[in-house]
Amino acid sequence: MLTAALYGLLACSGFFVGVVVGLVVEPPRRVVAAITAFGGGVLVSALTYDLMAEAAEEGSLAHAVGGFMVGAVIYVLADLALERLAAEDPQREGREAGEVKPGAERIPQTAGQAAAGGTALLVGAVLDGVPENAALGIGLGGEGTGFGMVLLAAIFLGNVPESIGSAVGMRREGRSRAYVLAVWGAVTVACVFATVAGYALLGGLPPEWVGAVLALAAGAILAMLADTMFPDAFEDGGPLVALATAIGFACAFLLSHGT
Numbered sequence: 001m002l003t004a005a006l007y008g009l010l011a012c013s014g015f016f017v018g019v020v021v022g023l024v025v026e027p028p029r030r031v032v033a034a035i036t037a038f039g040g041g042v043l044v045s046a047l048t049y050d051l052m053a054e055a056a057e058e059g060s061l062a063h064a065v066g067g068f069m070v071g072a073v074i075y076v077l078a079d080l081a082l083e084r085l086a087a088e089d090p091q092r093e094g095r096e097a098g099e100v101k102p103g104a105e106r107i108p109q110t111a112g113q114a115a116a117g118g119t120a121l122l123v124g125a126v127l128d129g130v131p132e133n134a135a136l137g138i139g140l141g142g143e144g145t146g147f148g149m150v151l152l153a154a155i156f157l158g159n160v161p162e163s164i165g166s167a168v169g170m171r172r173e174g175r176s177r178a179y180v181l182a183v184w185g186a187v188t189v190a191c192v193f194a195t196v197a198g199y200a201l202l203g204g205l206p207p208e209w210v211g212a213v214l215a216l217a218a219g220a221i222l223a224m225l226a227d228t229m230f231p232d233a234f235e236d237g238g239p240l241v242a243l244a245t246a247i248g249f250a251c252a253f254l255l256s257h258g259t
Contacts, residue, residue: 001196004137008195011136011152012129012188014159019184021160022167023177032161033237034244039157040229041248043132043221046150049256051135051218059211067212071131071219079227082124122183128162128228129155129191131220137198138214150256157248158229165232 021027055064136151163184170180201213233241 001199004140004196004199005192007136007140007152008133008192009188011133011155011195012159012191014156015163015184015188018160018163018165019167019180022164023171023180026168027164029236030238030240032164033233033235033241035157036161036229036233037237037241037244038248038251039154039161040225040233041245041250042150042154042157042252043225043229044245045249045252045256046154047135047218047221049253050139050150051214051221054139055211055215055218057211058214059208063208063212064215067215068219068222070212071216071221072223073219074216075127075131075220075223075227078127079124079223082127085123122186125162125166125183125187126190128224129159129187130194131217131224132158133191133194134198135214135217135221137195138201138210138217140195140199150252153255154248154252162229 052064052068055067132151132155136155139151166184167180170183198213198217201210205213230241230245233244237244
């Protein structure tokens with residue numbers, strides 16, 4: 001349990017690196033996009049060669065594919081619900097903190113609209129982070145620390161640009177530093193808990209369901225990549241992010257299979 005909590009904290013430390021950077025400066029968008037794409041490539045490798053491979057080995061192909069599709073569907077349905085919630089906030093165009101309208105800090109909003117926007121932001125960040133951290137915990141219980149290091153690196157690298165964009169976006173909305181830190185502190189607690197819960201789940205489940213849970217996390221992660229990370233990276237970085245994605249994939253593959 002302690003190992004899982006430590007890995008979860010290390011993965012989530014990317015949030016605070018990004019938040020501090022985003023509160024102090026506004027990094028070049030191409031740099032953030034390259035980091036995002038690199039982290040996405042690492043996650044693609046991890047979910048393909050580690051999560052899904054382990055899911056099929058632990059259970060059956062039916063459990064692996066079924067869990068994978070359930071994870072993707074759960075993510076998409078939750079994301080659609082959050083988009084509707086975020087639409088109630090006149091300062092933003094979507095649930096991501098970076099999707100603020102020009103001059104957002106001057107657009108009036110009621111207390112209810114502010115609460116809806118803040119809830120969408122918080123739950124959206126948790127939705128993106130929980131599948132990854134749950135998979136990290138599950139992987140630690142099954143494959144061990146070698147597999148955990150691959151996912152830890154991928155999650156850390158994905159968390160940095162996400163929290164940079166969030167902190168910059170919330171600054172544009174006129175949010176205080178205390179608010180930004182409180183939101184990401186809550187996200188960190190949820191994600192560390194997901195890591196520990198994922199680790200604990202492995203002890204009480206039959207192999208078939210372990211495979212299904214691993215695949216469920218993989219499906220949610222892939223849906224998140226397609227919905228958030230890759231579109232954001234391409235929008236800010238252009239075609240060169242494809243190279244950063246390929247480099248991230250290759251690095252994760254070597255880390256996973258080179259020993």
